[in-house]
Amino acid sequence: MxxxxxxxxxxxxxxxxxxxxxxxxxxxxxxxxxxxxxxxxxxxxxxxVDLDYGAIKVFPAGYRDDPAPGRGFSGEALDEVLAVAARIGGATSAPRLVAHGLLRSAYGATGVELRGVDPEQEPAVTRLEEALVDGRFLAGAGEALLGVRAARALDVKVGERVVVLVQGATSTESRGVVVVGLLATGLASLDKRAVIISLADARTLVGVDGATEVALALPRGTRANPVAVELDAALGPGHEVLTFAEGNPLxxxxxxxxxxxxxxxxxxxxxxxxxxxxxxxxxxxxxxxxxxxxxxxxxxxxxxxxxxxxxxxxxxxxxxxxxxxxxxxxxxxxxxxxxxxxxxxxxxxxxxxxxxxxxxxxxxxxxxxxxxxxxxxxxxxxxxxxxxxxxxxxxxxxxxx
Amino acid sequence: MRSSHATILGVLVVTLNLISTGASAAPTSAEEFLEAARAAWRGETFQATVTLEVTRGGETTVYGLELWAQGETRALIRIFLPKEETGSGYLLADDELWYYAPAIGRPLALPPIALGEGLFGSGLDLDDVLRGTSADSYEVAFAPEQPLEGVRLVLTPLPTAAIVYGHLEILLRPGLALQEVVYHDQRGRVVKTARVTEFLELPDRVVPRTIVVEEASGDRTVQTFERLVIDDPLDPALFTLESLLRR
Structure with missing residues (x-):
């Protein structure tokens, strides 16, 4: 037939x-x-995942309902989370301290997410360094990475100082940081509305000694869900473990x-x-x-x-x-x-x-x-x-x- | 377009710094000149009627404000011009900043960071000079070229100072009254100029009557003190929410 x-x-x-x-x-x-x-x-x-979120994030329980830096991990709790994360095979982790404030240049100001990262640990989780279009990655305190769109809006170049203002523990805190690198990630959240400074500077500004989240990266091809379940079980109650899909319902x-x-x-x-x-x-x-x-x-x-x-x-x-x-x-x-x-x-x-x-x-x-x-x-x-x-x-x- | 909130908060910040205490000892070094100029603009209380002419993108709006201030942390502003803003106002009470508008019907707490926003929103950025110009934030030096009368200083921010400018040039007229501030960015370009065009000679001090801020973008702000009462005792009840809500 x-x-x-x-x-x-x-x-x-x-x-x-x-x-x-x-x-x-x-x-x-x-x-x-x-x-x-x-x-x-x-x-x-x-x-x-590669440039911003990581594969998995760990937050203190309830933090996301009221994301104030004071409701993040204490220094001790942060160490515990990092220790547990280190036991997950193949995973790398980095703490972050996120707050919201203003970024100011001589030509204006814009509302930004202030992200404090550990300059040594963060590259193990995100490939921000590859998104640099000018300058270099953070090396320590007093430095900042800025997205190209924010830099353009505020007319800022590498080597110039910008001022970060955030609400500290008791009053508004500010300090000058020198822009050492410009990022073009393709993400508006980073290119337009974020300034990345050292974790130490962020802690001093905000007045806390811990972090608001721990981000984890997994080897390529590893499914995040089973790892998140394993991490959640290892951390016990008091934490919220979210994969990228769970943390970004939109x-x-x-x-x-x-x-x-x-x-x-x-x-x-x-x-x-x-x-x-x-x-x-x-x-x-x-x-x-x-x-x-x-x-x-x-x-x-x-x-x-x-x-x-x-x-x-x-x-x-x-x-x-x-x-x-x-x-x-x-x-x-x-x-x-x-x-x-x-x-x-x-x-x-x-x-x-x-x-x-x-x-x-x-x-x-x-x-x-x-x-x-x-x-x-x-x-x-x-x-x-x-x-x-x-x-x-x-x-x-x-x-x- | 910058908001009227920012503009008016800018006036508040400037005013808190324009309060005068009178003369100081004759300075000799650049730092001493700066410190003396700062001290000459500080005082305890301040009442004023202010006209604010704000030109943004070619459009001019005139604001009329009644203003009371005590120290650097208490202030009340009532707006009577333009008509649509009449009755609204701001209250700064220590760490709290409030805004009230009759249309809203209740006071709104603003984050204290909004006070900082006012600085750059208004163009009246004298805060950098008058509140933040201590030697802790700047290297202060005499300008290479000095005017025939008065003193010209150059202020270069320290690397971690919360100052966005590359350097400032400050002209003090004889008697140490602030005459002009030129703000330069970190590439040497002029960002804006704040110039006192008219002074009010009071029995024991000289205070600015009109301050004109001209920005590189062409925007302009003219602040004029129509009425000034300095160092008269103020009722502490003035700096309360009840007072803010009173029409």
Whole structure:
């Protein structure tokens, strides 16, 4: 049956190529959309995890409800968390002290997140050093890293002093820090609204001796959820252990929402291609009425005839999808290497951590899902023409011109 | 566009620093000149009616304020101009800063950090000179070129000082009254100039009547003291929330 369907297909090359083309372009669009969308989300999560959040964060219980520096880890509690984190195989950790305040230059002021980091431990968790576009990483007290967008807004260059103002334990505290490096992470939270200083300076300004969070990095490919569960159990009550996905419901919600949209888009495109295939198969059946009549007269059952029509449609869909897969694979590989600049949308994208250049991503599961949808569409699209072929009366069909 | 909050808080900060105590001993070094100038602008109490003409992006707004201050930590501002701001005001009581507007109907606590924001929001950034110009924050030296009358000082912030400027040039007129401050950024460009264009000669001291701040961006602020009463005792009840809410 398959061989007969295959032979039939190539008896009318133009028609077969036309059907393949419909499936090919529909599939190619779906595969490219999936590849680019998956690439956006991959890039977004990787940017957040590598440059900002880390894979996992540990907070004191209740801190996130009222994130005041005074509600962070005490020095003693911080040491305990760091000790437990050090026992997690492959994980590296770093303490951070986060407060909110003002950053001031001669040309203005802006509200910022003040992030105190340990200059020696932080590079073990985030790759901020790689995001430096000017200057160097923090070496000690009296220094600051600033995002390029904040630096531009405040007209500040490397080597110049800025003033940080925060609400201390009893009054507003301020000090001058020299900008030693400028960061371009692609994240607005860092490039526009953060100043990174040494943990020692942050502690002095805010008037605490601990930290507000501990960030952990995991070896690439390690799933964060099981490690977070292990860490949570090891730390016991009084802590909140959150993976990136748990700590950023907005981003994960957006990814889930977009995946839903992609499925709908895929189904709609499949329907579109399905109508095209159905149309071509139907005309093929009408055109081959006499042929089917002869086949029926020679003893071919109506069910087998219908199956033949469906088989032809599925085969042509598979061929179209195979061609789309080959083309799509190379195209996505190319886009994964060169990326696509997002142009004017970069500003909006940076608010969510979408980098200014998107790199497509190849993932097996959406390839498999697309194949199933395409083959199913091919089969369903052939249902009406197949039914028509199955109902043909041999004598009348043979008489038809 | 900078907010009216910032502008008015700027006046508050400046005023807290303009309170005068009278003359001091004749200084000789640059540090002593600076210290004497700072001391000459300090006092215990201050009452004033102030007109503030703020030009931002080519648009000018005139504010009218009644102001009472005691020391550096207590102050009350009532706004009577423009019309839509009438009845609103600010209260600084030690570490607490409050804002009240009739439309809101209740006082709002502002973070004390907002007082700092006022400094740069208003353009009236004399706080850097008058509150923060101690030798702890700057290296003070005589300018290479001195005016025919008065003294010109150059203040260079120490590396960790909470000062955003590269250096300041301060012109003191004879008698040590502050005449002009030129703010330079860390690349030597002029950021803004604050100039006292009119003085009020009181029996025991000289105080600025009109201060004009001109920024490199073209924005401008003119602060004029229409009425001044210095060192008259003030009722402590003035610096309470009840007083802020009173119309």
């Amino acid at each position: 398959v061989r007969m369907a295959w032979r039939n297909l190539w008896r009318h090359k133009a028609r077969t190529v036309l059907m393949m083309g419909i499936v090919l372009f529909g599939s190619l669009i779906v595969l490219l959309m999936w590849g680019i969308t998956a690439g956006v989300f991959d890039s977004m999560i990787r940017t957040h 981003v994960t919600g957006m990814i889930e929402g977009n995946t839903g949209e992609m499925v709908i888009t895929m189904v709609l495109l499949a329907l579109l291609a399905g109508f095209g295939v159905a149309n071509t198969v139907l005309f093929s059946v009408i055109e081959r009425t006499r042929e089917f009549g002869v086949m029926t007269a020679l003893g071919m059952g109506s069910r087998r005839l219908a199956l033949l029509v469906v088989m032809e449609s599925v085969l042509v869909s598979a061929l179209g999808f195979a061609a789309a897969s080959v083309g799509g694979y190379f195209l996505i590989q190319y886009l994964a290497r060169t990326g696509i600049p997002v142009g004017h949308l970069a500003g909006i994208g940076s608010e969510l951590g979408i980098p200014p250049r998107i790199y497509a991503s190849v993932e097996g599961w959406y390839w498999a899902a697309s194949l199933v949808v395409v083959l199913a569409t091919g089969a369903v699209a052939a249902w009406y023409p197949a039914r028509r072929a199955a109902k043909l009366e041999p004598v009348e069909a043979i008489r038809e011109i």
